[in-house]
Amino acid sequence: MTVPTSLWQTFALHLDAMRPGFVLGPWFTMNAVLEFDRPLDHSALAAAFTELQRRHDVLRTEIVAGPAQYLHPLPTAELEVVDSVELHAEVPVAAPVRLRVADRRLALHLHHLVSDPVTLWTALDELALLYSAQLSGVDVPPPAAQYADYTRNEAELVERQHGAASEWWQNRITDAKACPQPSTTGGADFAYRGELLNADELTSVEQRSQSCRSTPLVTLLAGLAAGMAPYVGPGDALVLNTLLSKRDRPQWQRVLGPCIIPSVLAVPLPTGSLAADVPTIREAVLGCVKYARFPILEVPAPARTPFFEYVPQQWPSGYDFGPSRGTVHAVAGPKDTGLADALAIRLRPSADQVLTGHFSGDGTDWNQPLVAELFAGMRQYLLA
Known part of the structure; x- marks a missing residue:
């Protein structure tokens, strides 16, 4: 199944065409590391991560030629148990999410083509709910919407407002x-x-x-x-x-x-x-x-x-993964790869x-x- 790319994804692909590797390279990521007060159950965490991907099409999305988004029918990533986690990790476009755990630290990495800062925190929040559900057997309600719903709605709005928007930008920017x-x-x-x-x-x-x-x-x-x-x-x-x-x-x-x-x-x-x-x-x-x-x-x-961007502080106070309490240890956006604008x-x-x-x-x-x-x-x- 394929769906149209969003305005952001289409523009990001244009950036990559101008500076090859800037977007489609493995370091164009959103990253967060949590630190826990006690170790996590790896089996429950792996099951929660698989369920998170199953529930959200965007975590199984691959950007393909067209441009379009191809939705893989099955999860594309598995939990990685490692000796230590770093703030940045390579994330391939074809499998846009990684989850790594080492002792009492957990690192989530999302390709920026399929995520923004809100996605990072919401994904961790839902992962905590799904992990707790694995331990307790409680059902978690399905998500209210998929990203494909957003992109379709966005495309409709762009078409409907195109004439008025074009006139406004011409008057505002041309001179x-x-x-x-x-x-x-x-x-x-x-x-x-x-x-x-x-x-x-x-x-x-x-x-x-x-x-x-x-x-x-x-x-x-x-x-x-x-x-x-x-x-x-x-x-x-x-x-x-x-x-x-x-x-x-x-x-x-x-x-x-x-x-x-x-x-x-x-x-x-x-x-x-x-x-x-x-x-x-x-x-x-x-x-x-x-x-x-x-x-x-x-x-x-x-x-x-x-380019100018201001992002207010959005770090949550913490996450409850069952009996384990996780707090934000570090956060970062895309890694500087030297492809400066x-x-x-x-x-x-x-x-x-x-x-x-x-x-x-x-x-x-x-x-x-x-x-x-x-x-x-x-x-x-x-x-x-």
């Missing part, structure tokens, strides 16, 4: 241009992490967002625009690529699969204080979100558009609420010294 390529010398590929805000500073930014009736995403975008402002000409708009969550129906809240959409943000430059800038940027973001269900490759965005900025709060920035690029235009200046300008604006 905008990305932040000009400021470097005249270029540089080497770079990838590094840095602390953007400490816990107290992040709390202050979140409180200021609430006082402006907005969200941290919008406030951080305002800071990013301020940091880039020295490199943007008067009247220019800041155009960014991003990923937007689209779990906007009750049945999508817990469905396994990447309910995300690649989209574009056209952000006006700051003109004053944070309180003055946030409402304008919020309205721009809301417009982009409204028309996000549109093929991103049809959006007339400038070439080499920077123009510029990517990913912001994540850590477990201790420090806002960490992951910055990467190919050095062609945004080189590392310029990104360090951008980083400092963003901090200065947010803390002013």
Whole structure:
């Protein structure tokens, strides 16, 4: 059985065509490691893992030419009992899930073509329920929806809204241009992490967002625009690529699969204080979100558009696998394989609420010294 790929999956395949191995390689994964207060029953865990795959088509999905998703009729992976687990593990596209256990640690690895951050946590939550059911004999209700339901619904919405969305993006993006390529010398590929805000500073930014009736995403975008402002000409708009969550129906809240959409943000430059800038940027973001269900490759965005993503802290407090209590030990997205794009900025709060920035690029235009200046300008604006 085959079903259409989602907007995210289709775009991801385009990324791989541009940078072979970036997506279809084995390191394009979502990963989590749990640590338990006592050992797990391997037999019950293996049965729960098999049942998890049986219940969710997306965990048996292989992306094939077309593009399309081929749903394997039977589970494609088995529990791996190993001496130790690492945060990252290779996950082949043809069998997009791995589960490894070593002593009191459990590692779940999902290929990013079939998962997003919500999928990671929901899959672990259901795995815990199925494991507990194996021990107690209690039945677990079937899932409310499959990812194929989501992709079909998405395709219908894209077709229905295509005309209005196309007109909106043409009017919004055609005359905008990305932040000009400021470097005249270029540089080497770079990838590094840095602390953007400490816990107290992040709390202050979140409180200021609430006082402006907005969200941290919008406030951080305002800071990013301020940091880039020295490199943007008067009247220019800041155009960014991003990923937007689209779990906007009750049945999508817990469905396994990447309910995300690649989209574009056209952000006006700051003109004053944070309180003055946030409402304008919020309205721009809301417009982009409204028309996000549109093929991103049809959006007339400038070439080499920077990528920006903010993911709030979503780590659950823990999971009960029968009598065993598991807590989150570590989490990571795709492994850096050196296939850098123009510029990517990913912001994540850590477990201790420090806002960490992951910055990467190919050095062609945004080189590392310029990104360090951008980083400092963003901090200065947010803390002013």
